[in-house]
Amino acid sequence: MRAVQFTRTGGPEVLEVVDVPAPEPRPGQARVRHEATGVNFIDTYHRTGLYPVKLPCIPGGEAAGVVDAVGEGVTAVKVGDRVAYSGGFGAYAQANCVPADRLVKLPDGIDSRTAAAILLKGMTTEAFVRRTYPVKxxxxxxxxxxxxxxxxxxxxxxxxxxxxxxxxxxxxxxxxxxxxxxxxxxxxxxxxxxxxxxxxxxxxxxxxxxxxxxxxxxxxxxxxxxxxxxxxxxxxxxxxxxxxxxxxxxxxxxxxxxxxPTLFDYVATPEELAESAAAVFDMVASGKIRIEVGQTFPLADARQAHEALEGRATVGASLLIP
Ligand SMILES: NC(=O)c1ccc[n+]([C@@H]2O[C@H](COP(=O)([O-])OP(=O)(O)OC[C@H]3O[C@@H](n4cnc5c(N)ncnc54)[C@H](OP(=O)(O)O)[C@@H]3O)[C@@H](O)[C@H]2O)c1
Known part of the structure; x- marks a missing residue:
């Protein structure tokens, strides 16, 4: 599969396009064939080394797509399910293996691009405006x-x-x-x-x-x-x-x-994850939140996506399309 990785930390130029074997799901994991990957500022902190990572690193902690393989013992999802995830690494690729209990099933009416634009950023909002401080x-x-x-x-x-x-x-x-x-x-x-x-x-x-x-x-x-x-x-x-x-x-x-705060302490359990994601999808479904995908880049142009984000040249969410 095609992926974007870095073998040393630095500016956007350290991101390189590579062909690597598609990962096989281990017990408890499901493999997601990506339809859209969310670009988040945290990906730049990993790339620069502000937040330390293990090298080589395929960055990216948010994507949406379809389950195309499951590992031993997985019952929460099955092949063909439409899902999204937020957290971890490996989303800047055509596919990724993710713990099945970290996957969120997408409701009808939420397509992969919308999900990849909103899951991490929306749950961050949900957590901080409802739970860090319940705004009235x-x-x-x-x-x-x-x-x-x-x-x-x-x-x-x-x-x-x-x-x-x-x-x-x-x-x-x-x-x-x-x-x-x-x-x-x-x-x-x-x-x-x-x-x-x-x-x-x-x-x-x-x-x-x-x-x-x-x-x-x-x-x-x-x-x-x-x-x-x-x-x-x-x-x-x-x-x-x-x-x-x-x-x-x-x-x-x-x-x-x-x-x-960091989002991952607010969606640490499967129950918290499901509740937060459901609240986000409800806000979209009810029309209270309109999602703007301001920028869409081919996966191979991840470097340009980082340049735009760090250059304050983006609005709304940015996506990579594999
Ligand atoms: N703690 C958590 O769990 C958590 C979760 C998600 C996101 N975040 C954080 O939330 C922030 C937003 O993330 P995002 O992915 O949605 O990014 P983003 O807001 O789309 O991009 C960052 C924005 O910050 C502003 N900015 C101000 N000074 C900047 C500078 N020196 N360089 C670059 N940008 C600057 C820019 O807007 P203007 O041009 O309007 O200034 C820029 O567009 C990031 O800091 C991210 O790390 C934290």
Whole structure:
């Protein structure tokens, strides 16, 4: 099968197209023939070595397609089932073997491209807006990178539950998209002072929760945007990791809380995975969330997909098509 791998960490140029034998499912695994692979920012952290991986590595933790073989003892899925998964490695390939209990069956009406665009990013949203901090109708919430892959889903989800969304984006064109997604206020964070704008919009109060996946560049602005005893949800490093800081900063900011969650602790059991995925698919089926696949690349062009994502040139989700 065709796959994309890297044998050393570095820039997008380390991604190379290779032909490798298709993997055979071990006991408890199913093999998925991919129809679409989701591109996620975490794939770039693996490629650069920010998050250490074993080499050589076929990156990618999200794909959707059809089960074409099952290993011994697998009863949860059968050959022919339409499925998706999120987590692990090996999705930048025409097929991958995955523990059968990590597969999510796709409901009718959710095609493979939609599933690969929404499963990981949608469950991340579900976990963080419903469980890390249960956002309530009427609350004002800050969402950074609001028209990115996760951002577009988070913005729409928050609007669907009646929250007021303050969105940050990197350009005027993206600001128009954020408004189209329902954002109530848009801050151009490359030009404007985020904390000052948030304080202005909230009448000096600040927000009870802020979702920050940008990391290093937005850390101070996010801290300064929180209301007393507000929660900082730091969930990514698109601009680089947040540098170490003294806990006393949280006291000075108003007895703040900070959490650094990862999706995989919220979908760790088969039950949590099934519930989270079902909630995501419901949001799509009910029309509350409209999924934009902003960019589609052939699998062999994974390098260009990474360049676009890291170059802030994408909107919504990006897919690789095997
Ligand atoms: N913790 C978890 O479990 C979890 C799960 C999923 C995703 N995430 C995180 O969520 C974030 C979003 O992931 P995604 O795959 O949906 O990516 P994405 O949001 O589509 O892309 C990242 C966006 O971040 C913004 N950005 C700001 N500064 C940047 C910089 N210096 N370089 C590159 N981008 C920058 C850009 O939007 P603007 O042009 O508007 O600034 C860019 O489009 C990532 O940080 C990812 O690691 C975390």
């Amino acid at each position: 109708a009427g609350e004002t919430v800050l969402v950074h990178a609001a028209v990115g892959g996760v951002g577009q889903i988070m913005t729409q989800w928050l609007k669907a539950i009646g929250a007021e969304v303050i969105a940050t984006v990197g350009s005027e064109a993206k600001a128009a998209r954020a408004r189209a997604l329902g954002a109530d206020h848009v801050i151009l964070y490359r030009e404007q002072d985020v904390a000052a704008e948030v304080k202005r919009i909230t009448g000096g109060k600040g927000v009870p929760v802020a979702y920050d996946s940008v990391g290093k560049d937005t850390f101070e602005g996010t801290l300064g945007s929180l209301a007393r005893r507000g929660l900082f949800v730091s969930f990514g490093n698109a601009s680089g990791p947040v540098p170490p800081f003294p806990p006393a900063r949280l006291a000075a900011g108003g007895s703040l809380y900070l959490t650094r």
